[in-house]
Amino acid sequence: MSTALPIWNNEISSRDRILDAAETLFAKRGYSGVGLREVAEVVGLGKSSLFHHFKNKPQLYAAVCGRILRRIEESLMRTLAAGGTPVERLERWLDDLLSLLVDNPSxxxxxxxxxxxxxxxxGEMPEEVEVERAIASIMGSAGALLREGMGSGAFRPANVPHTLLTLVGITVFPFASGDFGREILGGDVFAPAEVQRRKQELRDFLRSGLIARAER
Amino acid sequence: MSTALPIWNNEISSRDRILDAAETLFAKRGYSGVGLREVAEVVGLGKSSLFHHFKNKPQLYAAVCGRILRRIEESLMRTLAAGGTPVERLERWLDDLLSLLVDNPSxxxxxxxxxxxxxxxxGEMPEEVEVERAIASIMGSAGALLREGMGSGAFRPANVPHTLLTLVGITVFPFASGDFGREILGGDVFAPAEVQRRKQELRDFLRSGLIARAER
DNA sequence: GTCTATAATAGGATAGAC
DNA sequence: GTCTATCCTATTATAGAC
Structure with missing residues (x-):
């Protein structure tokens, strides 16, 4: 029953290798576009073996999403705990989030x-509940940061929920946009130089918007 | 052979009813998540009848996407043709785009x-080529507007491709975010009051960013 | 923990009657 | 232009041997 490995064990468990394979495939073709046969094939297992680690496809999917969200949550917590002004914390968080998205292209x-x-x-499975919890935690912390910054005058007064949607749109979307982003940029969105540029453009956009001051 | 209807005919063609049904379903469950059986069922046809209007599933999908992109292209062209300063044209375009996205929730x-x-x-099918053309046309026009505005000093100097990605992220994403957006906002993203607020927040963000001037 | 075998269903697509 | 019937393959999931 003990699936936990000793900490000095370098082997990657079957469960993790399944999660890795599923993550890549779900990114490429979406939930319905991925068959468990293909996941098993990538891992090097028989199809039926997957059901020993995950009781069905929705649970596997939720486990993949949950693992990603927990890592983002951890990164956010670490960033926010490091202190600094709201502006510093926001910019550091977005920087770290982009790094995480770039290091893990799926x-x-x-x-x-x-x-x-x-x-x-x-659903109601524990893996699905965990996904909801992580999302709520991440968005709650980000919202609190925005409210703190607006209260102290560091941020312009704005509608917090809409600002959260805006932040997700400008940070996550470009790294999900695949061929579209590649065509727009004329190069890979994940290339180091392009990532640096994106980080800079993001900072500038948050500081000044797009419209020049003379026009206001 | 003539599938074209006289202009006074009020009936909606089978082809259009298939496109409508497929559009709704593709929005809900994605390309792979939609079976042609279900599309046919919604339209009230047998599955095989779909193949008389579209030769296979990829073509139907491309036709759905192409129809949407053409409408966005038309809206953009009309907006840009109406003249005004770059700032006016950009803000009018985003307003019109949001209205189009709200009127057509899929x-x-x-x-x-x-x-x-x-x-x-x-692929290489005409419907797929048309999708590529429409995307290039829309992004080309938007990019030209940005470059014009930056040249005249109306917009802050910025990287045009990255700004395009940003604009897509802040305009389109919130209306695709479903339950997530609903939870963040505490209400329907498509509710008229929320749409008005989003338009206002968008204008403010483009004019001032998020970070207050005192902090700069 | 992994395997083979199997069940039951749904997928896209074609042929041909009407 | 729509239908029924059919083909072949893939899907999720289970049972039970090893």
Whole structure:
């Protein structure tokens, strides 16, 4: 019954290798576009073996999404705990989030795709509940930061929920946009130089918007 | 052979009813999540009848996406042709785009989902080529507007491709975000009051960013 | 923990009657 | 232009041997 490995064990468990394979495939083709046969094939297992680790497909999907969201949550907590002014914390968080999305090219796509599946993650299984919890935690912390900054005058007064949607749109979307983003930019969104540029453009946009001051 | 109806005919063609049904379903469950059986059922036809109007599933999908993109293209062209300063044209365009997305709740989801399907729209069929053309046309016009505004000093100097990605992220994403957006906002993203608020928040964000001037 | 075998269903697509 | 019938393959999931 003990599936936990000793900490000095370097082997990656079957469960994690299944999650890795499923994550990549879900990013590429979405929930319905991925068959468990293909997941098993990538991992190097028989199809039926997957059901020993996850009781069905929705649970596997929720486990993939949950793992991503927990990592984002951890990153956010670490960033916020490091202190600084609200502006510093916001900019550091967005920087770290972008780094995380770039280091794990499947994340942005899996996340946005999952937001579009209103049905497929709405169950009562523990993995699905965990997804909801992580989302609420992340958005709660980000919202609190925005409110603190607006209260102290560091941020312009704005509608907090709409600002949260805006922040998700400008940070996550570009790294999920695949060929579209590549065509717009004329190069890979994940290339280091392009990532640096995106971070800079994001900071500038948050500081000044787009419209020049003379026009206001 | 003539499938074209006389202009005084009020009946909606089977082809259009198939496109309508497919659009709604693709928005809900994505390309792979929709079976042609279900599309046919919604329209009230047998599954095989669909193949008389579209030769296969990829073509139907491309036709759905193409119809949406053409409407956005038309809206953009009309807006840009109406003249005004770059700031006026940009703000009018975003306003009109949001109205279009709100009037057609499937649009945002179908569009963003299609951007995540690098494979499923990359063929050589005329419908797929048309999708590419419309995207290039829309992004070309928007990019030209940005460059014009930056040249005249109306917009802050910024990286045009990244700004395009940002604009897509802040305009389209919220209306594709479904339950997530609903939870963040505490209400329906498509409710008239919320749409008005989003338009206002968008204008403010473009004019001032998020960070207060005192902090700069 | 992984395997083979199997069940039951749904998928896209075609042929041909009407 | 729509239908029924059919083909072949893939899907999720289970049972039970090893």
């Amino acid at each position: 994340y942005a796509r899996v996340l946005l795709r999952s937001l579009f599946e209103d049905d497929d993650l709405a | 649009y945002a989801r179908v569009l963003l989902r299609s951007l995540f399907e690098d494979d499923d729209l990359a």
